[in-house]
Amino acid sequence: MTRRAVARGIGHYLPERIVPNSEFEASLDTSDEWIRTRSGIERRHFASDDQSTSDLATEAARAALADAGLEPDDIDGIIVATSTPDLTFPSVATMVQSKLGMTRGFAFDVQAVCAGFIYGLCNANALIVAGQADRLLVIGAETFSRIMDWTDRSTCVLFGDGAGALILEAAEGDGTNADRGILATDLHSDGRHRDMLYVDGGVSTTGTSGKLRMQGNPLFRQAVEKLTQTADAALDKIGMTGADVDWIVPHQANIRIIAGTARKMNVPMDQVILTVQDHGNTSAASIPLALSVGAGDGRIKRGDLILSEAIGGGLAWGAVALRW
Incomplete structure (x- = not known):
């Protein structure tokens, strides 16, 4: 028998304020058509002035707990993937722990920008497989x-705010690719490409939070190549290919990157969960948001093989193969 980290519950939260592309036309030399054509984005959600990343993460966590039929103290630990924490410290995860009223376990953040949720899943999987936890809450939450x-x-x-949460639970499998749960992971980074996507501020440099900077065209070229490679690598570890995938649930950065990666994997677009049109790029929150949407509307079903991949600042990228 093989110990697996199996999906038990999923949920998400989006702030109430919806910002259509047309809202930018008054202040920028842009248009709804320009934004849609280049990104696929039609609208996004922005947090209100009194909402922080931990607030969004907590609401998503509550939705996942409700979906799983669990209480906060049924959870052994919380991992939050975010690049926009409430404070330099303590971690967003400990704030969520407090807001949920969770009185046991542990909590910590991971930071890999848009690849953060993939990194969070890999950490959670390792903890569960090693027997250090039986049930973990993995959250991606951002206020970009x-x-x-x-x-x-x-x-x-291009960017929006939101949060998604997935509960992983230990279960026994047969050790084959037919098992439910996380079947394979693949992680990479290359700090030589930091200037392609970064924030120009920080505690030990400017003493400010800074603003996001991006080199769009070079990043696009890196993204499709690296996402395809990491997706194929994760599948190869379990003796599978794109033809075996039921759903690609990718980081929702740009429709052209998503389509290019699916094409290279020989997976049709009707097997890709898309939320970029409604949410924009929500960084670490985008994959759990898309998972929650896909599971909530009935497309993702028990036993489906899901491939998720993401790339973000660092550069950092990776993939997870998960049987739902």
Whole structure:
């Protein structure tokens, strides 16, 4: 028998404020058509002034707990993937732990920008497989609207706020690729490409949170190649290919990157969960948001093989193969 980390519950939260592309036309040299054509984005959600990343993460966690039929103290630990924490410290995860009223276990953050949820899943899987936890809450949550340069039309129209949460639970499998749960993971990073996507501020440099900066075209070229490679590598570890995948649930950065990766994997677009049109790029929150949407509307079903991949600042990228 093989110990697996199996999905038990899923949930998400989006702030109430919806911002259509047309809202940017008054302040920027842009248009709804320009944004849709280049990104596939039609609208996004922005957090209110009194909402923080931990608030969004907590609401998503509550939704996942409700979906699983669990209470906060049924959870052994919380992992939050975010690049927009409430404070430099303590971690967002400990704030969520407190807001949920969870009185046991542990909590910590991981930071790999848009690849953060993939990194969080890999950490959670390792903890469960090693027997250090039986049930973990993995959250991706961001308030990227707080680090936008509103004069830069190439970046500020692309991002949104939100949170998604997945509960992983230990279960026994047969050790084959037919098992439910996380079957394979693949992680990479290359710090030589940091200037392609970064924030120009920080505690030990400027003493400010800074603003997001991106080199769109070079990043696009890196993204499709690296996402395809990491997706194929994860599947190869379990003797499978794109033809075996029921759903790709990718990081929702740009429709052209998503389509290019699916094409290279020989997976049709009707087997890709898309939320970029409604949410924009929510960084570490985008994959759990898409998982929650896909499971909630009935497309993702028990036993489906899911491949998730993401790339973000660092550069950091990776993939997870998960049987739902």
